[in-house]
Amino acid sequence: MSDHPVFNSTYRAFLFDMDGTVLTSIAAAERVWTTWAVRHGVDVESFLPTIHGARAIDTIRRLGLPGVDAEAEAAWITEAEIDDVDGVFEVAGAAKFLRSLPARQWAIVTSAPRELALRRMAAAGIPEPAVMITAEDVTAGKPDPAGYRLAARRLGVEAGQCLVFEDATVGILAAEAAGADLVIVTATHEQPVETLHGTLVDYDMVRVQVDAAGLRLHAV
Incomplete structure (x- = not known):
C-alpha cells in the first residue's frame, strides 16, 4: 500500500x-511457550497463536489456570527466552x-x-x-x-x-x-x-x- x-x-x-x-x-518464543504449555496441560496448537505481542504475565493470566502463580511463571518464561535466541x-x-x-x-x-x-x-x-x-x-x-x-x-x-x-x-x-x-x-x-x-x-x-x-x- x-x-x-x-x-x-x-x-x-x-x-x-x-x-x-x-x-x-517467533521460532525461539514458540519453543519456550510450547514447553510451558505442555507442562501445564494447555493445548499447544490453539494456544501458540495467542502469545504474540502481549506481555507474558497477561498471556498467563488470560488462561485462568487454577493454582498458577502468573508472576513466577512469567519470570520462568523470560529466563528461558533470554537463554534461547537461536533463530x-x-x-x-x-x-x-x-x-x-x-x-x-x-x-x-x-x-x-x-x-x-x-x-x-x-x-x-x-x-x-x-x-x-x-x-x-x-x-x-x-x-x-x-x-x-x-x-x-x-x-x-x-x-x-x-x-x-x-x-x-x-x-x-x-x-x-x-x-x-x-x-x-x-x-x-x-x-x-x-x-x-x-x-x-x-x-x-x-x-x-x-x-x-x-x-x-x-x-x-
Whole structure:
C-alpha cells in the first residue's frame, strides 16, 4: 500500500514494536511457550497463536489456570527466552533503517521485559534506542495504549504526531487507542493482511526523509 497516506506524511516521531516488527523471534518464543504449555496441560496448537505481542504475565493470566502463580511463571518464561535466541534475526533492512533516524525521534515499545528485549536486539543487530518502553514500564500491556503514549511523552511529542510500526493485533489495537497512525509490517505474516492501515513488507522497501518538519516515510 505505497499509496497510503502514511507514506509521504510528516510525523514528529516513529514508534516501533519489537518482535515481528524490527526482528523476528517467533521460532525461539514458540519453543519456550510450547514447553510451558505442555507442562501445564494447555493445548499447544490453539494456544501458540495467542502469545504474540502481549506481555507474558497477561498471556498467563488470560488462561485462568487454577493454582498458577502468573508472576513466577512469567519470570520462568523470560529466563528461558533470554537463554534461547537461536533463530532471532532482524526484519530485512530494519537495523539500517533505525540507524538512519535521529536518536530522539524514535522509540521501541515492546511487551517483552527489558533484559529480554536487549538480548534479542543484540542477537538481531538492532541498535538500542534512546527511549525504550518495556513490560516493566506499564501496569497494563497491549492492547492498552499506555506504552505508546508513554513513549511519545518521553520523546516530547503527542501520540497523535507519531507513526507506529506494528505487526500483531494487540499492538495494532494499542496504537489505534493511542491515536497514532499505523503501518503494519507483514514480514512475519503467513497470510495476507486485510487492513485500512498502510502495510510494509520490510525496511528495504522504504526510506526516510528527515528535515525540520519531522520524519517522512517514502516507499521505494
